[in-house]
Amino acid sequence: MMTKEHELLRETVRHFSEKEIKPFAREIDETEGFRSEIFKKIGELGLLGVTVPSQYGGGDMDVLGATIVMEEFGRVCASTALSYLAHSILCVHNLHANGNEFQKKKYLPDLCSGKKLGAMGMTEPGYGSDAIGLETKAIKEGKFYHLTGRKMFITNGTVAQTFVIYARTGKEREVSSFIVEKDFPGFSVGKKLSKLGMRGSPTSELILEDCRVPEENLLGKLHQGxxxxxxxxxxxxxxxxxxxxxxxxxxxxxxxxxxxxxxxxxxxxxxxxxxxxxxxxxxxxxxxxxxxxxxxxxxxxxxxxxxxxxxxxxxxxxxxxxxxxxxxxxxxxxxxxxxxxxxxxxxxxxxxxxxxxxxxxxxxxxxxxxxxxxxxx
Ligand SMILES: Cc1cc2nc3c(=O)[nH]c(=O)nc-3n(C[C@H](O)[C@H](O)[C@H](O)COP(=O)(O)OP(=O)(O)OC[C@H]3O[C@@H](n4cnc5c(N)ncnc54)[C@H](O)[C@@H]3O)c2cc1C
Structure with missing residues (x-):
């Protein structure tokens, strides 16, 4: 239900969007120019982890609140809204919903403040609608998972530092998700894609070549991806x-x-x-x-x-x-x-x-x- 809090949220985000995003929307589109300073300011507003509890630096809002924020960003600059969605929902909400306390404390504060940006890699070059068919593999050796595969069309791929990546950990439906940092050995970002629209939201391929992910970065339970x-x-x-x-x-x-x-x-x-x-x-x-x-x-x-x-x-x-x-x-x-x-x-x-x-x-x-x-x- 729409509450006073939701109305106030809309008012705040409308004002912010008119002032901080709208004046740059055309340039963002024309130059394919992602503006990290806008995300810093969204962080100052407390909305980068819109659905996450305030104890981790989040905005404490529900799904309706998050939808209202998307609506207001989308009204002035859909590219900014899409990158915001990839960060705040695909990565941050996902991490909060499925992470353990150690992972939440380690990753959420930086993601909620804007110190780090997030993304999520599910789609692969050969598996889009059939995402469940994914081929990226995670093989456990000692205290590390070794991830090998490619992810395609990843929003924020070129600007994010923290990724939620889905990989096969067994046969058939045995898939798991992992928190992967940009600096992990074996992780790299492929070329930025040039698009018809959403041009200010960077989209790219991700490459995982025997990428070493510590076992504590398994997000949620094994095979529960x-x-x-x-x-x-x-x-x-x-x-x-x-x-x-x-x-x-x-x-x-x-x-x-x-x-x-x-x-x-x-x-x-x-x-x-x-x-x-x-x-x-x-x-x-x-x-x-x-x-x-x-x-x-x-x-x-x-x-x-x-x-x-x-x-x-x-x-x-x-x-x-x-x-x-x-x-x-x-x-x-x-x-x-x-x-x-x-x-x-x-x-x-x-x-x-x-x-x-x-x-x-x-x-x-x-x-x-x-x-x-x-x-x-
Ligand atoms: C700008 C952009 C940003 C994206 N961001 C992300 C992201 O951050 N993370 C991520 O993981 N993915 C992301 N994606 C991937 C997106 O989710 C996929 O593009 C989408 O799921 C479709 O997959 P596909 O492009 O491989 O198309 P395909 O699956 O190859 O589909 C091609 C066509 O076939 C149709 N089709 C396929 N299967 C069926 C069926 N069973 N019945 C009827 N028709 C069918 C489709 O509807 C479509 O019309 C992004 C994509 C874009 C373009």
Missing amino acids: LPQMKKTLDVERITISGISLGIAQAALEDSLAYAKDRKQFKTPIIEFQLVQKMLADMYTWLQAARTLTYEAARLSATGKPLSAMASACKVFSAEIATQASLHAIQILGGYGYCKDYNVERYLRDAKLMEIGAGTSEVQRIIIAKELSKLGLH
């Missing part, structure tokens, strides 16, 4: 929906302002019913996606089955973000197609929302599987 992955993915899919909501919100705000201002045939274009239809659809999609996403966030606190709702809000908000961005370009006409306005960036950024954290096809498969297994619940 898949249930851990599933739980983190549910939270990732809800919180990443916040980024889609932010993009759709920005697309609607820009479209509304432009449609009121722009005149054709001596009439503001907002008075044309075909333009009104686009605005009305954008508003309806956004409200529906927000309600669905917040409901999924609320459900995450109940312990009830979550995957269908997490995937439902992920697929719906991603697809309406793309559609809303397309409408925004249409409403702005030729100007919308040019880089002097932001709406073409919204479209390029929104498209990733239909691919990252599992494609829209995969989300629909998950929903159907849960319905078939558990029925309507």
Whole structure:
């Protein structure tokens, strides 16, 4: 449920985003320039470990709180929001949810303050949707695990110091996760990928060549990587929906302002019913996606089955973000197609929302599987 605390959080993050992120958003996109100073400031705000208890330096918020932060960052700069998601949810939330006390005390304070940035490596060059098929191996020798393999499309790969890495520790479904530091021998970062959108969020390959990981860096229990992955993915899919909501919100705000201002045939274009239809659809999609996403966030606190709702809000908000961005370009006409306005960036950024954290096809498969297994619940 939306509380006063959530409202205050939104207000604080809106103010911060307008002042500290929005002025740089276009440059971040054009230059593919990740700005580490923004992350330092988010750390000062206490939000780099948004879902982590304050005893480790976290923000003590729930999944809804994290979603609201994503929404506000996504509204001004989706690239920043995506890197923030990889850090605060895929790495930090994951580490807190699955780590032991020693690991939490060792890693969380630096990750929450911004001294270190985090990332998560699950996807591999040959295993994306079929993430469970991963080939990276972890073999135990003495007090170390030796990790060998490659990870693909890793957000923050080039800027992070602390990685949660999934690797096979046995056969079939025997997968485990590990905390890997950038300086561990055998770990290196591959080339930074150049992308259509989310250009200010660095994406790269990770290379593990007999990478030596101390046994105490096994995250959670041996062979328990898949249930851990599933739980983190549910939270990732809800919180990443916040980024889609932010993009759709920005697309609607820009479209509304432009449609009121722009005149054709001596009439503001907002008075044309075909333009009104686009605005009305954008508003309806956004409200529906927000309600669905917040409901999924609320459900995450109940312990009830979550995957269908997490995937439902992920697929719906991603697809309406793309559609809303397309409408925004249409409403702005030729100007919308040019880089002097932001709406073409919204479209390029929104498209990733239909691919990252599992494609829209995969989300629909998950929903159907849960319905078939558990029925309507
Ligand atoms: C910018 C970016 C950032 C990312 N960040 C991270 C990260 O931080 N960490 C990480 O681990 N991963 C990350 N990823 C990886 C992302 O999760 C994968 O790209 C995604 O899961 C899809 O995998 P794939 O790209 O290999 O596509 P594929 O799995 O090869 O899919 C190709 C196409 O086939 C379809 N398809 C596949 N299987 C089925 C099926 N069974 N039924 C129907 N259709 C199917 C897909 O929907 C898609 O349309 C990132 C990706 C990008 C692009």
